[in-house]
Amino acid sequence: MQTADECRAARLEAPRSDHVGPGPGKTWPHAYGLSIAVMLVIVLVRFSLEPWLDGNAPLLALLLPVAIAAAYGGLWAGIFTTCLCGFLGLVLFLSPLGSLHVDSLADQARLALFVITGLGISVLNERARRAREAAVSRDLEARIRAEAEVRRRNAELERSIAERAAALEASEREVMASLRVARRAEEALRESEAVARRQLAELEATYAAAPIGLCVLDRELRWVRINQRLAEINGISSAAHIGRSVRELLPNIADVAEPMLRQILETGVPQKDVELVGETPAQPGKKRVWMESFFPLRDASGTIVGINVVCEEVTEQREAAAALAESADRLRMALDGAKAGWWEYDVASDLYTWSDTQYELYGHDLKNRPLRLADWRSRVHPADLPEADADMARRTAERRPDFTHEFRILHPEKGERWIHSLGRITYDEEGKLARIVGISRDVTEEKKAAIERLFLLESERAARAEAERASRMKDEFLATLSHELRTPLNAILGWAQLVQRPGIRPEQLAKGLAVIERNTHLQAQLINDLLDVSRIVAGKIHVELEPTQLSPVVEAAIEACRASAEAKGVALRGPPDPARVAVRGDPARLQQIVWNLVSNAIKFTPKGGRVEVNLKQEGEGAVITVRDTGQGIAPEFLPFLFERFRQADSSMARRHGGLGLGLSIVKRLVELHGGVVCAESEGHGKGATFKVELPCEASERSRPPSRLPPSVRANDPRNLQGVAVLVVDDEADSRELVKRVLEEHEAVVCTASSAAEALDVSASQTIDLIVSDIGMPDMDGYALLRELRARRNGHGKEVVAVAVTAFARPEDRERALAAGYRAHLAKPFEPSELVSLLAGLREAS
Known part of the structure; x- marks a missing residue:
């Protein structure tokens, strides 16, 4: 049935009578296009018929397109076509x-007639069209109303039929539902009876097989029902319980249980989790513990008719708990004794549980608030946290059940501490981390002790290695020393024997004596180096500093080395224009420095090579440079160049001799002068350069050295003619050597082999100078000088004595001068040095 809205929509869709446009289904372009097309066709036809029409009815044919346009396009199309x-x-x-x-x-x-006719056609056609459309509209509305009425009545009929059918269906459903309810009720009743029987059987089976004790007592506290577990607990069969009272079967607990049971019967208030302690007839003398609950039993009217009892024996649990508590106490005592803290971490809740000791380890400021993983992480040293995380990640990835780790923490009061932590890891059913329990201990002191032990161990290893190295170096040094001493001694001994043979030619004799002299100097230098090193090691070497011009010192050292350079075929060049540079130093030690460097350069420079020595001032320092074209120094050996006993080649096949002491002596002497020494070399075969830098002395305070070494004064033209000299030495060879040297310079020499003989000689002869050894049997040189002075006390000339001795240490020299000797000359000595020294003393006296 059509609704009012549908009727309204149909009327809106019906054509309107006042419409002046094209008819239904037509559009303006179509209407005008068709009018124009017909007009053009008529015009063409009219032109084609013009010869026959001869100008008659010129506009009549044009009424056809006007009619077509008005009929097809409406009023305005007709008007347009007319115009x-x-x-x-x-x-x-x-x-x-x-x-x-x-x-x-x-x-x-x-x-005019054409236009009027065309307009009339258009107007009439428009009216006719509107009349047709109005009729159609009225017919359509009537039809719509009729259809709507039919639909309405059909709908009312259908609704009435549906209502009656629904009522019938509802009645039928109610009947069927009643039937189904009845059937279900019957089935439920049968099922409930079966369930009740099954539940009763299950209850009976559960009651009988329950793992806890169950029973029912009547108001007289007699057993009405009891299961097997409670009978086993009491140690009496189930049948023996029925009809008997608590006091009859369990007299040991009746005094405690009966008052409580009667109170339940009177008040109806249950008692839960009551702990009873006592004995049973089955196990007399054994203390038993039961956990019991009592509930009143009521009938249908609510009257209390008995008591339901639930009993569980917890004797083993209590014993285990006591043992666990005792074990926990022992563990706590052990942890306290070890100062270890206990902790537990629950992953799900992100909560820690710590013991008091654990708080002491990490800081009490973490107490009294929930403790989480972030709190623990905040205490761990940032440098150790990644390793701790990685270690735990590895263990959990491998599902390992335990862990142990050491890390540092930052204690708010104690600072950095070492913690050793170990424990157990628990995982859930999915294998994820669930819980960790462990203990922690402060091992800072142990760590320090371990580090100290490690340090001591490393120190001991280093010391052992150093001792082994020193021992090797000592053995190598002793072997080298033996070689260096034996080699010149062999030459001295061999040539000494050769020159004593009869018939030796003069040139061979001169050569032999030169060899003996050169090797004797070499021996003396080796001994001097050993003595200097001994003084350096003992810290007793010293220098007598005074303002000194370096130029004469450098020239004297060069002249002392020139002979050995010429013998080897090495060109030795001194400073071309030496600067006047003054330093505060010891002239003898400064010459020793230069001599060592120059002789070392000559030793390592092959024949045809060159050694250059330069002296200049750079800023406020003096620089002595010794450069050679020798074999050079390996870069890896440069850091060890100035160490004692160190040689680049210490093998038996080495090409150069020496003890490896010269450069170490140079370094120490330079340091005593406040300077530095360094070496440079581009490598093997490229030579080496040594530089000594010394602080300068103000020029106005400097003066030529007052104590030049013997080599500077070796050629002084001094004469000892007529000087009476007493030579005292217990060694005949030394005594004869001194006598021969002095007699060559026209001195009058007498000798004595002991101090006593010297006293006799001095008493019988006039003596100008005394040359005496120090170390002699019976009376040494010091005692001799004291005795001579005592005898001449106030009588005669003053005793002028020179000590010529093998005691060559600085302290020996100081002792000799303090004892009264005018000079101290160490053996071996240069003869010219002795002559020059005695001549100077003669002039001074």
């Missing part, structure tokens, strides 16, 4: 042709 056709007829068919002007009144009438 257009009138315009074309005026231009094409009315005289004058091709003009908009009409001369003939007849043609004007024709044009």
Whole structure:
């Protein structure tokens, strides 16, 4: 049935009678296009018929497109076509042709009639169209109303039928539901009876097999029902319980249990988790513990008719708990004794549980608040936290059940501490981390002790290695020393024997004596180096600093080395224009420094090579440079160059001799002068350069050295003619050597082999100078000098004595001077040095 809205929509869709456009299904472009097309066709036809029409009815044919346009396109299409056709007829068919002007009144009438007719056709056609549309609209509305009424009545009929059918269906459903309810009730009753029987059987089976004790007592506290477990607990069969009272079967607990049971019967208030302690007839003397609950039993009217009892024996649990508590106490005592803290971490809740000791380890400021993983992480040293995380990640990835780890923490009061932590890891059913329990201990002191032990161990290893190295170096040094001492001794001994043979030629004799002299100097230098090193090691070497010009010192050292350079074929060049540089130093030690460097350069420079020595001032320092074209120094050996006993080649096949002491002596002597020494070399075969830098002395305070070494004064023209000299030495060879040297310089020499003989000689002869050894048997040189002075006390000339001795240490020299000797000359000595020294003393006295 059509609704009012549908009827309204149908009326809106019906054509309207006042519409002036094209008819239904037509559009303006179609209407105008068709009118124009028909007009053009008529115009063409009219032109084609013009010869036969001869100007008659010129506009009549044009009414056809007007009619077609009005019929197809409506009023406005008809009007448009009328105007257009009138315009074309005026231009094409009315005289004058091709003009908009009409001369003939007849043609004007024709044009006016055409326009009126066209307009009339358009208007009439529009009215007829509107009448048709109105009729159609009225017919359509009537039809719609009729259809709507039919639909309405059909709907009412269908609704009435549906209502009656629904009522019938409802009645049928109610009947069926009643039947189903009845059947279900019957089935439920049967099922409930079966369930009740099954539950009763299950209850009976559960009651009988329950792992805890169950029983029912009546108001007289007699057993009405009991299961097997409680009978086993009491140690009496189930049948023996029925009808008997608590006091009859369990007299040991009756005094405690009966008052409580009667109170339940009176008040109806249950008692839960009551702990009873006592004995049973089955196990007399054994203390038993039971956990019991009592509930009142009521009938249908609510009257209390008995008591339900639930009993569980917890004797083993209590014993285990006591043992666990005792074990926990022992563990706590052990942890306290070890100062270890206990902790537990629950992953799900992110909560820690710590013991008091654990708080002491990490800081008490973490107490009294929930403790989480972030709190623990905040205490761990940032440098150790990644390793701790990685270690735990590895263990959990491998599902390992335990862990142990050491890390540092930052204690708020104690600072950095070492913690050793170990424990157990628990995982859930999915294998994820669930819980960790462990203990922690402060091992800071142990760590320090371990580090100290490690340090001591490393120190001991280093010391052992150093001792082994020193021992090797000592063995190598002793072997080298033996070689260096034996080699010149062999030459001295060999040539000494050769020159004693009869018939030796003069040139061979001169060569032998030169060899003996050169090797004797070498021996003396080796001994001096050993003594200097001994003083350096003992810290007893010293220098006598005074303002000193370096130029004469450097020149003297060069001259002392020139002979050995010429013998080897090495060109030795001194400073071309030596600067006047003054330093505060010891002239003898400064010459020793230069001599060592120059002789070392000559030793390592092959024949045809060159050694250059330069002296200049750079800023506030003096620089002595010794450069050679020798074999060079390996880069890896440069850091060890100035160490004692170190040689680049210490093998038995080495090409150069020496003890490896010269450069170490140079370094120490330079340091005593406040300077530095360094070496440079580009490698093997490229030579080496040694530089000594010393602080300068103000020029106005400097003066030539007052204590030049013997080599500077070796050629002093001194004469000892007529000087009476007493030579005292217990060694005949030394005594004869001194006598021969002095006699060559015209001195009058007498000798004594002991101090006593010297006293006798001095008493019987006039003596100008005394040359005495120090170490002699019975009376040494010091005692001799004291005795001579005592004998001449106030009588005669003052005793002028020179000590010539093998005791060559600085302290030996100081002792000799303090004892009264005017000079101290160490053996071996240069003969010229002795002559020069005695000549100077003669002049001074």
